[in-house]
Amino acid sequence: MEQQDRRAGQLLSDHHPKIMHYQSEVNMTIVFPASVWHGGPMSLLDARGGRTGRRSNGTEHSLAADPTSAGAIVELDAVTMRFGQHTVTEPISLRIGAGEVVCIVGPSGCGKTTLLRAIAGLMRPSNGSVQIDGHDAANAPDGVAMVFQHFGLFPWKSVQANVAYPLRLRGVPKQAASQRAGELIALMGLGGFEHSYPHQLSGGMQQRTGLARALAADPRVLLMDEPFGALDAQTREVLQFELLRTWREQPVTTVFVTHSIDEAVLFGDRVVVLNGCPSAVVEVIDVKLPNRHDRDVLRSAQFIDLREHVWSLVMADAHGAQARGVRDHPVGA
Known part of the structure; x- marks a missing residue:
């Protein structure tokens, strides 16, 4: 069983020597700072009671949770992304507050996923910088969790073991990891x-398990790339409102990429619209929906107006981007 975990959890450092990322056999990535892998075992206990970490020399130090913090501050300063001679994005600047949910929408090929990878520290900007709480994204002191459309659960592990896996990987004692996993399993229904x-x-239950596993890593930043894209409409809507409830109970700074404009307006405190080639920020829209946890909000005049506005911005260049055939990131990037 341990050998299976080792094969599935192989460490890749090609993107940047300071970041190691664990990728399962399918497509679920959790990004941790390199210190977790190279600095010896580190314990992470229940954040509600404060956290304790164990240094590589065996001594413990306090990692008490800040009750006023709901995540990290993410700052993009004039970020330009290029692949060879191809420029994907013009300089993009954006500040995402602690605990804020920002959704990024735009036509296929405009660089949405590329920006997520830059925030994760998996790709370096060609120009500009990405910082998490004032640290370069590739050297951020706390972890970043990145989840994709397919969560890639380990088939030989139970729900409990899948959710606890990131904690066990970080050296958390089995009992503490099991307790925290149980809390997240309950949170996800x-x-x-x-x-x-x-x-x-x-x-849908597999997706909820995958999200619980991402949250088990206690990320300060959660990056989500079309996590509900493969689900049927009914299951997708159910999970959308479950995710809203989860954010309310366990806030975390979140950057959410989606092709669903309804999803972006429902989730986002702000919606960032990208367009053009190279892409640039067309508009950043503040979303102030009352009672967004109530399904009736989807039929409200305010929601419909916001959706139509975002739709018009996205469609302004959608056909041009598709005709150019630009990808979010080239194969192997």
Whole structure:
């Protein structure tokens, strides 16, 4: 079993020597600072009671949680992304506050996923900088969790073991990891399925398990790239409102990439619209929806007006971007 974990959790450092990222056999990536891998075992206990870490020499130090903080501040300063001679984005500047949810929309090929990778520290900007709480993204002191459309659960692990895996990977004692995993399983509405295996779960339940696993890493920044894109409409809507509830109970700075304008308006404190080639920020829209946790908000005049406005901005250049055939990132990038 341990050998399977080692194979599935192989460490890749090609993107930048300061960042190691763990990628499962399918497509779920959790990014941790390199110190977690190279600095010896580190314990992360229940954040509600404060955290304790263990240095490589065995001594413990306090990592008490800041009750006023809901995540990290992310700052993009004139970020330009290029692949060879191809410029993907013009200089983009954006500040994302602690605990804020920012959704990025735009036509296919405008560089949305590329920006997520830059924030994760997996790619360096060609120009400009990305900082997390004042630190270069590739050297951020706390972890960044990045989840994709397919969460890639380990098929040989139960729901409980899948969710606890990032904690065990960081040296958290089994009992503490199991307790924290149980809290997240309950938060995601999976109580009673702790001992089930991925093949015994519906698609929506697998997605909830994957999200719980990402949150188990206690990320200060959560990066999400079309996480509900493969789901049917009914399951997608259910999970959308479950995610809203999760953010309310466990706030975290989130950057959410989606092709669904409805999803962007529903989730985002702000919606960033990209367009053009190279792409640039067309508009940053403040979203102040009352009662966004109520499904009736989807039929409100304010929601519909915001959706139509974002749609008009995205469609202004959508056909041109598709005709150019620009990809978010080239194969192997």
